[in-house]
Amino acid sequence: MASQEIETLASALAKLPGLGPRSARRAVLWLVKRRETSLLQVLEALTTVRDRLAECDICGNVDTQNPCGICADPRRDVKQICVVEDVADLWALDRAKLFSGTYHVLGGRLSALDGVRPEDLTIDALVGRVAAGGVDEVVLAMNATLEGQTTAHYIAEKLENYPVRITQLAHGLPVGGELDYLDEGTLAQALRARRPVG
Numbered sequence: 001m002a003s004q005e006i007e008t009l010a011s012a013l014a015k016l017p018g019l020g021p022r023s024a025r026r027a028v029l030w031l032v033k034r035r036e037t038s039l040l041q042v043l044e045a046l047t048t049v050r051d052r053l054a055e056c057d058i059c060g061n062v063d064t065q066n067p068c069g070i071c072a073d074p075r076r077d078v079k080q081i082c083v084v085e086d087v088a089d090l091w092a093l094d095r096a097k098l099f100s101g102t103y104h105v106l107g108g109r110l111s112a113l114d115g116v117r118p119e120d121l122t123i124d125a126l127v128g129r130v131a132a133g134g135v136d137e138v139v140l141a142m143n144a145t146l147e148g149q150t151t152a153h154y155i156a157e158k159l160e161n162y163p164v165r166i167t168q169l170a171h172g173l174p175v176g177g178e179l180d181y182l183d184e185g186t187l188a189q190a191l192r193a194r195r196p197v198g
């Protein structure tokens with residue numbers, strides 16, 4: 001029987017996506033055995049993240065600086081905006097180094113079932129960025145789910161009166177596929193073969 005403190009930590013970790021009670025308990029044991037090394041590193045990293053992480057006012061990315069490292073990078077092509085549902089999707093695309101433009105994080109997807117309405121997402125902010133001018137292309141990189149595609153169509157309609165090319169990741173994404181889980185080859189192909197919406 002583990003102590004109350006260890007149980008508390010294990011149940012906190014068990015709430016993380018991808019971790020259940022069993023793996024959480026194993027992670028705790030692993031950390032406890034490495035109190036002075038790995039545990040300390042995790043502790044310091046968590047503290048830094050808690051103290052310094054902020055949402056980028058421009059794109060919604062999460063970073064230790066605001067504007068984020070991507071928005072602040074002068075080598076980024078501000079004429080292209082890639083719209084994603086979540087920060088995890090942004091990170092997946094950016095890890096793959098496939099896209100040299102900037103991003104826009106919606107903060108989710110439209111969903112009648114979950115009661116997510118357009119005003120719950122950052123769609124107005126996206127329209128604002130496009131309306132401000134200087135944007136040539138908006139790449140809609142929603143997940144290949146029904147809700148993702150509904151969201152893409154909604155955004156395409158919102159932007160149709162602006163002089164901007166609206167494209168979408170190519171078919172070939174697995175149906176129901178979440179960007180974050182795709183390998184880089186599949187992502188690269190979907191991005192390279194992107195096509196106009198409509």
Ligand SMILES: [Zn+2]
Pocket residue numbers: 056057058059060061067068069070071072
């Ligand atoms: Zn940003």
